Amino acid sequence: MRMSARPQNEHQARLLRLLRDEGPRSRAELGDVVHLSRSKLAVELDRLTELGLVASGGLAASRGGRRSGIVRLDPGLRFAAFDIGATSVDVAVTDGELEILGHVSEPCDVRQGAPAVLDRALDLLGKLRDEGLFTRVHGTGIGVPGPVSFRDGMPVVPPIMPGWDRFPVRDAVGQELGCPVQVDNDVNLMALGELTSGLARSVDDLLLVKIGTGIGCGIVVDGAIYRGVSGSAGDIGHIRVDDDGPLCACGNHGCLEAYFGGAALARDALAAARSGRSPQLAALLDAGGDLSARDVATAAAAGDAEAVRIVREGGRHVGQVLAGLVSFFNPGLVIIAGGVAGLGHTLLAEIRSVVYRRSLPLATGNLPIVLSELAGAAGVTGGARMISDSVFSV
Numbered sequence: 001m002r003m004s005a006r007p008q009n010e011h012q013a014r015l016l017r018l019l020r021d022e023g024p025r026s027r028a029e030l031g032d033v034v035h036l037s038r039s040k041l042a043v044e045l046d047r048l049t050e051l052g053l054v055a056s057g058g059l060a061a062s063r064g065g066r067r068s069g070i071v072r073l074d075p076g077l078r079f080a081a082f083d084i085g086a087t088s089v090d091v092a093v094t095d096g097e098l099e100i101l102g103h104v105s106e107p108c109d110v111r112q113g114a115p116a117v118l119d120r121a122l123d124l125l126g127k128l129r130d131e132g133l134f135t136r137v138h139g140t141g142i143g144v145p146g147p148v149s150f151r152d153g154m155p156v157v158p159p160i161m162p163g164w165d166r167f168p169v170r171d172a173v174g175q176e177l178g179c180p181v182q183v184d185n186d187v188n189l190m191a192l193g194e195l196t197s198g199l200a201r202s203v204d205d206l207l208l209v210k211i212g213t214g215i216g217c218g219i220v221v222d223g224a225i226y227r228g229v230s231g232s233a234g235d236i237g238h239i240r241v242d243d244d245g246p247l248c249a250c251g252n253h254g255c256l257e258a259y260f261g262g263a264a265l266a267r268d269a270l271a272a273a274r275s276g277r278s279p280q281l282a283a284l285l286d287a288g289g290d291l292s293a294r295d296v297a298t299a300a301a302a303g304d305a306e307a308v309r310i311v312r313e314g315g316r317h318v319g320q321v322l323a324g325l326v327s328f329f330n331p332g333l334v335i336i337a338g339g340v341a342g343l344g345h346t347l348l349a350e351i352r353s354v355v356y357r358r359s360l361p362l363a364t365g366n367l368p369i370v371l372s373e374l375a376g377a378a379g380v381t382g383g384a385r386m387i388s389d390s391v392f393s394v
Contacts, residue, residue: 007048007394008394009044010394011036012394013392015030015044016048016392018034019054023097024057024072027042053074053077054074055071055072055075057069057072073095073096073097075095075096078093078095078136079096079137079138079383080092080094080125080134080139080140080384081140081142081379081383082142082380082383085379086145086212086262087109088106089121090376091380092381098196098388100381101128102131106124110145110161111163113162113164114172118169118172121142122177137179139180139388140180140181141181141184141383141384141387142173143183143187143379143382144183144184145160145214146164147232148184150182150184150227153181153182153183154170155183160249170182181387182390184227185234186216186379187208187210188218188227189380189386190218190338190372190382191206191219191220191225191382192383193378194206195385196381196382197374197381198372198378200333203220204221205220205222205331206331206334207219208334209334211260211336211341213339214237214261215261215338216237217235217236218234219234236325237255240252240256241255241259249263259314259317265310266292266293269291269292269296277306278299281296281307293342294342297344308346311346311347312346312347314340315347315348315351318347318350318351319352319354319358320358322354323357324358326355326363327359330362333368334355334367336351336371344371345371351369355367
């Protein structure tokens with residue numbers, strides 16, 4: 001496939017997205033869905049075949065006459081996705097239907113700066129190439145844990161990403177791989193991942209709240225990501241909870257993230273361990289020399305009263321902000337995801353309690369608030385979905 005190959009009109013673009021989302025279809029079925037005559041459909045499919053975007057998949061069962069040919073996306077199509085978090089990087093390769101063919105992950109500190117982290121991601125992609133999963137990729141989607149100018153393909157003043165401000169991520173990776181690249185906030189990609197293969201497949205309007213090192217929200221309106229005018233929509237971690245609250249990484253006081261991001265949890269856990277209020281956390285501190293959100297989860301699961309209190313207090317703050325968002329936006333689903341979401345049902349119960357109590361009954365009457373079931377695959381699935389949306393468009 002030529003790297004510049006793209007659909008040349010909306011009929012072709014719609015056919016490609018249909019084959020991506022619903023799998024191989026007979027020519028007769030495709031004609032029924034896109035409302036094209038048999039001859040016009042043949043012209044469009046032949047052109048897509050010449051471009052290396054679709055291929056023949058045998059014959060369909062008879063519908064009463066001559067058997068129709070099966071059409072599928074070209075089996076050589078490959079999309080790559082980089083899900084760069086504050087403390088890890090995930091890289092995956094999918095086929096044209098967004099099935100993950102290979103997925104690798106390793107710890108990585110985003111504070112090392114853009115060149116070092118992107119080189120690491122490219123190295124991981126090289127490992128997948130060495131496994132024979134692809135010879136070249138036809139598009140790459142990248143998520144980063146900070147505000148992104150989607151139009152320019154670069155982070156803009158990201159609070160927890162020193163050295164990344166206005167680094168040309170899209171252009172740098174595109175030049176390296178020789179393919180189209182798009183860059184977005186990591187939470188938006190997680191929301192796209194849920195739309196593609198998670199709990200949100202049948203929902204058009206939803207909020208995905210990622211609670212990790214930072215806190216962000218992916219907003220889906222009518223089946224598409226809402227980014228706002230400049231790309232910063234959903235940055236709920238810096239909504240102020242209390243004017244007199246702790247200092248946040250953004251420089252303000254009392255932000256939600258300063259109460260319940262990963263660093264805030266580690267801070268509160270350390271204080272609880274050193275003060276003697278939490279025997280479990282004190283034991284974990286002695287054993288490991290440091291504490292993290294995962295240790296809070298471990299202590300809470302073991303019934304440690306102070307760890308449970310920390311989780312509930314954090315859930316109350318998240319629920320407080322989320323209740324306002326639910327009343328304003330009226331979503332059909334709220335998904336809680338990210339590393340801190342590993343605190344599980346104690347956290348979920350507290351968030352639900354506050355949202356259902358504080359939001360209007362009309363907004364919450366049929367509103368599920370659930371934990372993500374995609375684990376670490378949401379971001380890379382969303383990255384592949386984002387770039388395929390672009391490649392499969394005019």
